[in-house]
Amino acid sequence: MKNFLIINGHQKYGSSEGRLNQTLVDSMVSLLHENNRVKTTTLQKGYSVEEEQKKFVWADTIIYQTPIYWFSVPGLLKTYMDEVYAYGLFFKGGDQYGRGGLLTNKTYMLSTTWNAPEKAFNDPTQFFKGDDLEGALGHLHRVQEFLGMHPLKSFACYDVIKNPNIDKYVTELHAHLKNVLKF
Known part of the structure; x- marks a missing residue:
């Protein structure tokens, strides 16, 4: 039996109510x-920094x-990281920058929703210049690596505004979780 923390990083943005996330x-x-x-946190509902650190x-x-807004996480999720990721609890200084993470016995997964179509990735002629999903999320991976x-493997739902397909997303997410979590 494992312990999972699922963080819903959605932040209301325009007409986006957060139903998909x-x-x-x-x-x-x-x-x-x-x-x-399993424990969850829905950032839009508020949170206690101390409780989140315990989780x-x-x-x-x-x-x-999390949705991807302007190629990164919503401001609310970034604020959460700034407030919850505490020096001495999540990381410490080390001899080499970025190698003082204290969460070395933990794994993480980024599950993202994009308005970008899937074809925008993995193709050097498209917007992401050939980057795959992991490459486009590289800056977010660095944050977690810093913590150790x-x-x-990350998961993504693509084209969620123009061509939403909720049933497909849920089916693909289940298959992805079963694959990466080996159950």
Whole structure:
């Protein structure tokens, strides 16, 4: 039995109410709850920094469910990281920059929703200049690496505004989780 922390990083933006990200969180909870312990945080509802730090210490795997706004996480998720990732608890200074992470026994997964179509990735003639999903999320991976955590393969839902397909996203997420978590 493993401990999972799922963070819903959605922040209301324009007409985006966050239903897709909440659906994906609910789907993960349903899938993982059977044989594991699961805690969640929905940033839009508020949080206690101390409680969140305790959840990180408790968790074996942290899953960030977040939309990508302007090629990064919403401001609310960035603020959460700034407030929760504490020196001395999550990282410390070291001889080499970026090698003082204290969460070395933990894994994480980025599960993201994009308005970008899937074809915008992995093609040097498209917007991301040939970067795959992991490359486009590289800056977010650096944050987790700084804390010492180890990545699981990221997941993405593409084209979520122009061509939403909720059933497809949930089915693909379940298959992805079963693959990367080996169950």
